[in-house]
Amino acid sequence: MKQLLLGDHAVALGALHAGLSGVYAYPGTPSTEITEYIQLAPLAKERGVKSKWCTNEKTAMEAALGMSFAGKRALVCMKHVGLNVAADAFVNSGMTGVNGGVVVVSADDPSMHSSQNEQDSRFYGKFAMIPILEPASQQEAYDMMSYAFDMSEELKLPVLMRLVTRMAHSRAVVEIGQVRDENELNPPASDVMDWVLLPAIARRKNDALTALQPKLVDNAEQSKYNIQIRKGNAKNGVIACGIGYNYVNENLSDLEEYDILRIAQYPAPIKLIQEMAQRCDSILVVEDGQPFVEEQLRGILSQSVEIKGRLSGELPRCGELNPDNVRVALGLKSFELHDKSESVVARPPALCQGCGHRDVYGALNEIIRNVYPDTRVFGDIGCYTLGALSPFRALNSCVDMGASITMAKGAADAGLKHAVAIIGDSTFTHSGMTGLLDAVNANAAITVIISDNLTTGMTGGQDSAGTNKFEAICRGLGVDEEHLHVVEPLPKNIPVIAELMKKELDYQGLSVIIPRRECIQTLARKAKQKK
Amino acid sequence: MKKDIILAGVGGQGILSIATIIGDAAMNKGLYIKQAEVHGMSQRGGDVHSHLRISSDPIASDLIPEGKADIIIAMEPMEALRYKHALAPNGWIVTSSTPFVNIPNYPELETILAELKSFENLNLVDAEDLAKENKMPRSVNMILLGAAAKVLDLDIDTLSESVNRVFSSKGQAIVDMNIAALKIGEQA
The missing domain is CATH 3.40.50.970 (Thiamin diphosphate (ThDP)-binding fold, Pyr/PP domains)
Incomplete structure (x- = not known):
């Protein structure tokens, strides 16, 4: 089948x-x-x-x-x-x-x-x-x-x-x-x-x-997955890893002779590589990602073989491979192209219209722009990272899952007066809870915003591990009840949320604000399923 | 037979549905298929594209070499131009003429349309208006696919069968509307 x-x-x-x-x-x-x-x-x-x-x-x-x-x-x-x-x-x-x-x-x-x-x-x-x-x-x-x-x-x-x-x-x-x-x-x-x-x-x-x-x-x-494909007596060998092989293969009909070793199983098959080195004067390594095999070849092979790839510049040092950059690395001429259009502009992704994260940033920006311009906002990984882009431009960092809370704490430790962490519900349970415990134990002067849309949004709306448990988790970790708030991020509530944010920024201890409103994408999907 | 197709649009416009229908039709004709999609961050209102390759011979690369695309099918005129350099010298552009403006610096529509019109092999379709006129606002993508059918070398009956298979779980009314959309597109 x-x-x-x-x-x-x-x-x-x-x-x-x-x-x-x-x-x-x-x-x-x-x-x-x-x-x-x-x-x-x-x-x-x-x-x-x-x-x-x-x-x-x-x-x-x-x-x-x-x-x-x-x-x-x-x-x-x-x-x-x-x-x-x-x-x-x-x-x-x-x-x-x-x-x-x-x-x-x-x-x-x-x-x-x-x-x-x-x-x-x-x-x-x-x-x-x-x-x-x-x-x-x-x-x-x-x-x-x-x-x-x-x-x-x-x-x-x-x-x-x-x-x-x-x-x-x-x-x-x-x-x-x-x-x-x-x-x-x-x-x-x-x-x-x-x-x-x-x-x-x-x-x-x-x-x-x-x-x-x-x-x-x-x-x-x-391995049956590490194979040699040869035609004629080529002196310039090619090692093609993973899908790199597809890009070599795409250009194969334009090569008169070739000597290719396809690698799909590691550790690197040393003997097969050494045999190729004996047949060839040079070896081009075509691998998507970082120069993993290319670096190893420099340790495996004698210096008489020229090793080409991302490190030597035949292929770009960064970015994914494609049939075009591999074609050039194989020594073939590029195809004739239309010029790129000069009128096309970038169309970056954005938070959906009607998304609750928008209202959270709306409120936060009121405070940053009008009350405390010295505020710094430590972001995290999720849809709400898009708050870094126009029109909000509200984030000062985004590093790894959970880093918002811990970086805010570190910055507050250093003396930053108005440090805000903004983290999504799924990211919070993924890697934010331990950081929050650190902040509780130090009574760090930070304001943590757990922007809860009841789902793992950016990846398409998967279940979020902490749904319905956030207040309990925060209390359990020791967050002071007086500084733990739940609000509904809607445009009409922006003034109230902004006022609350200001109050908690004034407090020189740990506060947690949980704006909670369901992701409009999952909401729409559920409505459709009901129909 | 070989068709290298670039599908372009803005996240949420339905280019992946176009790809699914063409893919299904190609599979049922016993053709080889490769289709690279974009998921994740850019789906949030950013530009999205998909490389779809169908061929009677095995296909090597998931990505179409630049300058080798036979056709660009775009749900939006500026997005059609974004991939213009990927088009083969005699390649076709089939695009909706209605701009999707969700950025503050969207260029003058005149400029975009003029650049598109410099292509001899162009089918500029007023797919949004056609969809509105025919009370099928969610079938713009199928109108566009209908408009591209001839260049794709896939007849409307073959595509209709695929619509039937792919959309069958959504009910007969949706299937019928999308088949009607294909036919409207074919005439456009």
Whole structure:
């Protein structure tokens, strides 16, 4: 059977067909659709696959590890920066190893279509010393899931699958394979100490993981996904990683001869690379993201081979690959182009008309512009980050999930008098609660605004972990009842909210204001469903 | 057979529905398909585009090489011009003529339309007005798709079958309206 599938959907279906028992994830572009697909899949319902959104990527990674401990297959999905949050559990999962198979999907976003950096998840895989897969097509994404779960159980290691935006968010036809059953419950015996990373055990596990590395390289050298494609006697070799291969392939008909090594499984297949180096005078590395393989080649190969890529300037140092920049790197002439239009202007994204965040910024700007111009506003990650753009221009920082509260506290510690943190409901439960506890304990002179739209908005309206719990969470963390307020962000309420903000900015201690109004997108969707 | 299509518009205008219909039609003709979409931040009222490639031969890249697009289908005239450099020398532009103004510095419409009219292969469609006249304000995208059908080498019957499949869960009335929209577009 054939189906037209988004890359993310191919991953999801592949995992379900590989006997998945649980997917653990926090929404993040471009990875969100993997979990959403499983949540709606009939097979997942039938099997009772666990698929509820997690509070953050770390809780997701740990829950997956627990499911693996109990013997079943678990999938963890996140965007690339989510892997920073999950990193403690992720890196140590290489040390504990796995019981049931674990596949961690990290979706990178070269060119930062919807992200704050361009980090390349392959570095994390190498750091954790585990195998990495990087599909080049939706078919491969589907097929690789059962391959990855089998490999994970055979090696007793988690496997990282790295996607990029153009893989995750691109559709193609996929041939669907066999469906495998779930694993049986099978936890280790109670005297097994492998999962207890006390130093004495961790040292033993570390030795074992290190000793396994040559086997991982050997597997990559034998992998059906790492293949050579050659025509003629080309002296300029090309190593094409992941979807980089597609861009080379797009230009293939214009090359008279070529010598290509396609890499989709890591660690880097050293022997295959060394063989190419013996045949060729130069090697061009075509990889989306950061120069991961290119840097390694400089350590693997003798200096007689010229290594070309992002570091040497044949390909741009930053930004995603495309058929055009790869074409130039291959030494081919660009196609004839129409001039770019001079009248076209940028059309940046904006908060929806009628969105409650707008009214929060409306009130905040009243105070900043008219009362306390020395106010600095520490932002966070979500739709409301768009408050940094016109017409609001209300944010002074946006760094990582949860940084609004902690940065405001640090700035207040330094003496900033009017420090405001603005954070969304989902981001607050993801990584803001611990920071708020720090602020409570120090009675930091900051005003925290938890702009609650009852959903995870930017990624398309997924359930938010803290809905209906925010006042209780704040009280539980020790926020003073007198300085804890809930308001309804509507245009008519802007003066009242502004007055409240002023009052709390005057107070030289911790306050929390929770403007609460449902996201107009999810509201409209629910109204439609009711009809 | 090969058609490299760039779909352009503003977040929320329905370009992904156009892509879904063309993709379904192509799949049912046994063609290869690749379609790169934009999700996430830019969907909030920013410019969005999608690369859709259909071909009788396997397709390598998800992205269309610059200067190789056979057709730009745009829900908005300035957004059509945003990808003009991607168009092949004899490529087609099929675009709605109604501007979507959600930015303070939207250029003079005259300038935009004049630049569009410098293209010989242009189908400038008053899709919004046609939709209003025919009381189908939510089917502007299908009118535009109908207007592009000829250049796409996909006949209206094939596209109608896809509308039927893709929109069937939304009820017969929605299916019928969108098929009618395709036919109105075809005449435009």
